[in-house]
Amino acid sequence: xxxxxxxxxxxxxxxxxxxxxxxxxxxxxxxxxxxxxxxxxxxxxxxxxxxxxxxxxxxxxxxxxxxxxxxxxxxxxxxxxxxxxxxxxxxxxxxxxxxxxxxxxxxxxxxxxxxxxxxxxxxxxxxxxxxxxxxxxxxxxxxxxxxxxxxxxxxxxxxxxxxxxxxxxxxxxxxxxxxxx
Numbered sequence: 176x177x178x179x180x181x182x183x184x185x186x187x188x189x190x191x192x193x194x195x196x197x198x199x200x201x202x203x204x205x206x207x208x209x210x211x212x213x214x215x216x217x218x219x220x221x222x223x224x225x226x227x228x229x230x231x232x233x234x235x236x237x238x239x240x241x242x243x244x245x246x247x248x249x250x251x252x253x254x255x256x257x258x259x260x261x262x263x264x265x266x267x268x269x270x271x272x273x274x275x276x277x278x279x280x281x282x283x284x285x286x287x288x289x290x291x292x293x294x295x296x297x298x299x300x301x302x303x304x305x306x307x308x309x310x311x312x313x314x315x316x317x318x319x320x321x322x323x324x325x326x327x328x329x330x331x332x333x334x335x336x337x338x339x340x341x342x343x344x345x346x347x348x349x350x351x352x353x354x355x356x
Contacts, residue, residue, distance in 0.1 A: 231303035238299035239292045246291025250284035298324045298348075314352045321348030 201207045227233055254260050260279045261271025302320035306312055322345035329340020 231300050231307065234303050235296045235300035238295035242291035242293070242295030243288045247284045247288035249291070250287030251280050253287070254280040254283040294324065294328065297327065314349060314356065317348040317352040318345045321345040 254276075260283075261275040263269055263271070298320055301323050302316050305319050305323075306316045309316065322341040325344025326337045326341035328344075330337030
């Protein structure tokens with residue numbers, strides 16, 4: 176028998192009583208551990224919600240709403256720091272009224288919101304459709320959908336602008352995808 180640090184003696188050897196944490200470990204990972212029951216299958220309504228959230232329409236609508244909010248905020252911000260907001264070219268020395276400045280901020284916010292919403296919805300839907308077609312989720316999906324989206328936006332100004340839009344938006348999508356993955 177050896178004396179412990181606290182002054183009490185404790186038997187050593189095979190008949191020694193296990194330490195407190197060893198007894199707890201027997202219940203956690205040892206022989207006294209109880210078997211765990213497998214979780215039940217998720218209910219049908221959660222599978223329906225998952226399918227809805229993974230649908231291309233939902234992703235497009237979500238990107239559209241996000242684009243509206245982000246574009247509106249960006250438009251109001253840029254109009255707020257623009258020195259030409261409310262500027263009248265006929266009378267350049269006149270100071271614009273608060274109403275004129277707020278009206279211009281609102282108009283720019285609405286314009287940016289529409290543009291961001293359209294670009295977000297087109298890109299999101301295109302990426303989802305490309306991913307569904309390919310059956311893979313990788314960087315190639317965002318590059319292809321970026322090219323399609325940029326080309327569609329630029330094509331309104333001509334073939335050359337469409338090709339530049341395709342290349343530029345695809346490169347931007349590749350860079351963003353590289354940093355987000």
